Amino acid sequence: MGYPENVLAGDEQVVLHRHPHWKRLVGSVLVLLLATFVAALAAAWVDTLSWADNAKLVVSLVIGVLWLLLVGRFTLWPFLTWLTTHFVVTDRRVMFRHGLLTRSGIDIPLARINSVEFSHGVIDRMLRTGTLTIESASQDPLEFYDIPQVERVHSLLYHEVFDTLGTEESGR
The missing domain is CATH 2.30.29.30 (Pleckstrin-homology domain (PH domain)/Phosphotyrosine-binding domain (PTB))
Structure with a gap:
């Protein structure tokens, strides 16, 4: 570019x-991988529970929103900052x-x-x-x-x- x-x-x-050097993005990539792994584990665990479907849906949405917030703040924001420097x-x-x-x-x-x-x-x-x-x-x-x-x-x-x-x- x-x-x-x-x-x-x-x-x-x-x-x-x-x-700036790509090393600035290493932490962001690690956060992305870790947050995705934890969110996938949590979603899989929620799926195995014998809760009502509505409760599972709400908890799954909360997991998704938390994942999105973490990734947005600690992955997307640093990448965009890197890209605009x-x-x-x-x-x-x-x-x-x-x-x-x-x-x-x-x-x-x-x-x-x-x-x-x-x-x-x-x-x-x-x-x-x-x-x-x-x-x-x-x-x-x-x-x-x-x-x-x-x-x-x-x-x-x-x-x-x-x-x-x-x-x-x-x-x-």
Whole structure:
């Protein structure tokens, strides 16, 4: 899924577009599997009871609603949040947008970036993800967590910043 073109300047080109790493969704998938397993067990148990059909139906509906609430809150919501979080590098700026109902974001012009760092622990290294820290001239360092292939993104961003600075210096 490409980044929406309507937020880009006329001749601006997307160099990199990433969502957070899939590791953010592991807990959500586990909740989905566990909630489904427990709901299926409970529904099967209710079916074996010698209750009236109306009572079984009501209890089964309660189980279904509880399952839906759990899955909606702990699976669907995190997935939609993940899907609407964007880390974008263009040939002019770094953009970060996030939020489902209330959107927010930040743009950092490449010419204002002073340094780019990355860090990742053992698990993050195995999953090829990490934290990217960007320090710009006008604000405190910004940390972007769970960036997939963080070393590659760091290198790419460094080269984009270097190319932008080289272009500005040669144009003077």
